[in-house]
Amino acid sequence: MSANPIIYCLENLTDYRQFERLSSDLMSGCGFLNVEPIGGSNDRGRDAIYTTKTNDVFTIFAYTVRSDWSVKLNQDCKRIKEEHHNPDQVVFVCTSDLSGNEKDKAKKKIKDVFNWDLEIYDIERIRVLLAGELRHLIAQHPAIFCPPWFPVKGGLSIAECRDTIIIDHLQPDHSLATWLSRKLSIAGYKTWCYGLSPLAGEDKDESISSLIDQRAVQYLPILSYDFFSDSEFVARLSMAAKADGFVIPCWSDDLSEAASNAKILKLEPAKFDEMWSGGLSQIIEQLNARAIKPDFDEARGKSIALKAYMPEPVTRPISEKVYSNVFAVDVPKSILVCELDKKLHDVELEQLRSEWAFAKVSPQKLLSFDVPPASVPLIKAPRIAEYAWESYREKEGRNSVSVVKELIRRSLFLACSKAGLEYCEDRKLYYFKELESKNNNISFIHVDGRKTHVAGTGIKQDGWGDRATKFRYQLSPSFRVDRDEEGRFWVMTRIYIRVTDLNGKPYEGKEILRKRKKVTKSWWNKEWLARTLGVMQALSKTEDKTLINIGSEKKRTVSVSTRPLDWDCPVSIDVEAVDRIGDFQEEMASSRYFEESDIEDAGKEKEASNE
Structure with a gap:
């Protein structure tokens, strides 16, 4: 076994696609900032390409995990020439350990045969990068650098890589924490949430503390009155609060009057006790102010969030009855125009609404489906005027459909009163x-x-x-x-x-x-x-409870189904x-x-x- 865990993991990896991703990340960290991965089954000899901003140097990348690295290098170069890519430089990344002499010979051969410059990153050169300024890539590639050589806590590698927003909370705030994690994921941030993490068999406090130390770019503790009673949670808060700008406290309760000398309560919080969306806005504003940018665009963030919370299909190709909160309504064909011989005061109108459903047109004109009670002071006439509302777009200065809608709603209010x-x-x-x-x-x-x-x-x-x-x-x-x-x-x-x-x-x-x-x-x-x-x-007065009927006679009744x-x-x-x-x-x-x-x-x- 190799003494170095980085080399051991590279020598024993079997997933070529994962190695392609790691190699492209390495190249990006080595100055090829806009490297474009291409790899796959139809890459035409190119695992990635890069062109300088001035377009004067065109680079093609070739990656391999094969032990016969020289054969693979020659094959890739021949394919590149056949495809007429015409690069200025080829960068070759492999998991073999090359001597200085082997590298010199390979560079000379490629120059002589193809007239291209060759740059080689062998396993030892990769190790130096991953042990130094690019060590954060170890945590970002857990499929390669995996346990037991690189421990995992709560489903995340604890190799140092400050790229994750850690959301810490107690059980009563689980709903808010998972909501916040989902919203930040959709916004494109990498998040880890205690309530969603695989911690079975681990020491919860030790795992969360390790992630805060090694992976957290920002620490979001959710605080309610309950947090005072959890000594481990308080200890994590105290340690994290020692670093300036590292903690954004999230209040799920109003703690402004809490009697405590805790430093964490002296930090200005994101207030979720008032409005969850308002607290989220405060969090994102602070992340932007602290130059913590999303890792993904909005579309990819949504995709990741959906996969995280919906890891398997939750539907089946079997029919199912779906019920709504919508109920059918039947209304009379005509509306009565009730003209009063005197104006009713507001108090009288409110009292009348508990007995009769009507819409007010003017101080002395009311519209209704049903005849008014005897107490209503109508103008003496042989009969109450009425009109077929479907025949008139507007009548009595009101849109007919709007009047019908109001009368249905007023009828239901009347049903509430009578019930x-x-x-x-x-x-x-x-x-x-x-x-x-x-x-x-x-x-x-x-x-x-x-x-x-x-x-x-x-x-x-x-x-x-x-x-x-x-x-x-x-x-x-x-x-x-x-x-x-x-x-x-x-x-x-x-x-x-x-x-x-x-x-x-x-x-x-x-x-x-x-x-x-x-x-x-x-x-x-x-x-x-x-x-x-x-x-x-x-609200129904029928024996079988299937209809809510409001009206004194059948032809003037508003009927609302209860199904x-x-x-x-x-x-x-x-x-x-x-x-x-x-x-x-x-x-x-x-x-x-x-x-x-x-x-x-x-x-x-x-x-x-x-x-």
């Missing part, structure tokens, strides 16, 4: 209130016909120990109405999570997102589908493959409630409710 849901002035929506019987379950029939239930409201705990607080949450439906190309109306139902303290006071601002995270972090598609079905069937639209998809999810990948998708799903779009949607819902 006993409470109205929240703060958020402008209806929610399931806590019942005195303490039975807050919503019974419903699932898509497969089984009877089951979900909780319409409940209590959750935020934090641990002395900092623990309890709060209430309530399910609240929001409705988006639209029309398809064939003229059919439908409503998309989304579940909003209303959060309050134990006394029923709604939270404000950032605290809403924090509390919603605690409630929904473990909900995935099946949980959201169950709650959507439960909410829709809770979601479904499709037969030609492919299905391979559940076993998903299980092998892990719970990453489930945890990533919870992140959608921390993006700006979530706040925008809530704002749109509030604005729509005020129409």
Whole structure:
């Protein structure tokens, strides 16, 4: 066995493609900065090429792991001549150990026969480069420089090569850490995340510490109140914080009032407690400011990220039923024009909405599908005027389709009121209130016909120990109405999570997102589908719970199906493959409630409710 581990690994490698990659990286590090790899089965005698910026020297590279290096060199040169490449110089990289005399003879022969200059990198010259200024390439080629000669921790070689962003965290912050790792990978950075690493059988603290020492170009610890209780995590933070500009703390909790003298808390953090996307922007800004550039372009970064998190197909060529949160709507053919003999005040209008679904056109003109209650002060007339809305693009100064959409939404709000849901002035929506019987379950029939239930409201705990607080949450439906190309109306139902303290006071601002995270972090598609079905069937007064009917008579009734639209998809999810990948998708799903779009949607819902 060779005494030197670099030489041993080079002498025993069998993957020629890996050697081609290593050789091109070596050449790039030796001054051929724009070397262009070509190798493969149809390289026409060229493993790589290089031309100087002035185009006055054209270089062709030839690589080999064969022991008969001289035969391979002659073959490559003959092929280069036959292909009429006409280089000025040939660079030959091999894993053989050549003497000085052998190199001189080879150079003279190539010059005499082909009139090309020859540069040779044999195994000893490669070793010198890899042991010196290009030693970082050892870690970048773990398929060649592998254990036991070059140890690996957490799936990464710990040969010195500061090219990786190390993301360190505790278990409660696993979801944020994996999300951040994915986002940085998509942006083109090399990342290592504790929550995604193969650490089985290793000392966790020793492995992470080794990677921080040897591989980290930047250290991103994710900090919450829990980090104070982990002595090993605190020790890693303290050691890393000694290097200026090496640590960017990521706060998943607001630690601005934390009572601690830890140096790490004195560093300005990237704040993920406010908005995950905002924290990501702060991270990328800091990386750019510290001249840490992406290793890959955006397209390749996305490809790497997808392969990292989706290492095997998760679909099967078997059909599967797919359910949506969209429900079909049938509406009356005509709209009533209700003219009032006096103007109603805002308080009176709000009270009226709990009894009747209408759209306001003017202070004394209301539009509706259904006849108004007897309390509405109508102008005396033989009958209420009405019009076939499909025959008019606009009527009464309003677009007819827009009026229909508003009336459908108002009808669903009325159904919420009649089903006993409470109205929240703060958020402008209806929610399931806590019942005195303490039975807050919503019974419903699932898509497969089984009877089951979900909780319409409940209590959750935020934090641990002395900092623990309890709060209430309530399910609240929001409705988006639209029309398809064939003229059919439908409503998309989304579940909003209303959060309050134990006394029923709604939270404000950032605290809403924090509390919603605690409630929904473990909900995935099946949980959201169950709650959507439960909410829709809770609004139904029919015996079989299949329709939500709002109207005093059949021809004036808005009917919303409680069965979601479904499709037969030609492919299905391979559940076993998903299980092998892990719970990453489930945890990533919870992140959608921390993006700006979530706040925008809530704002749109509030604005729509005020129409």
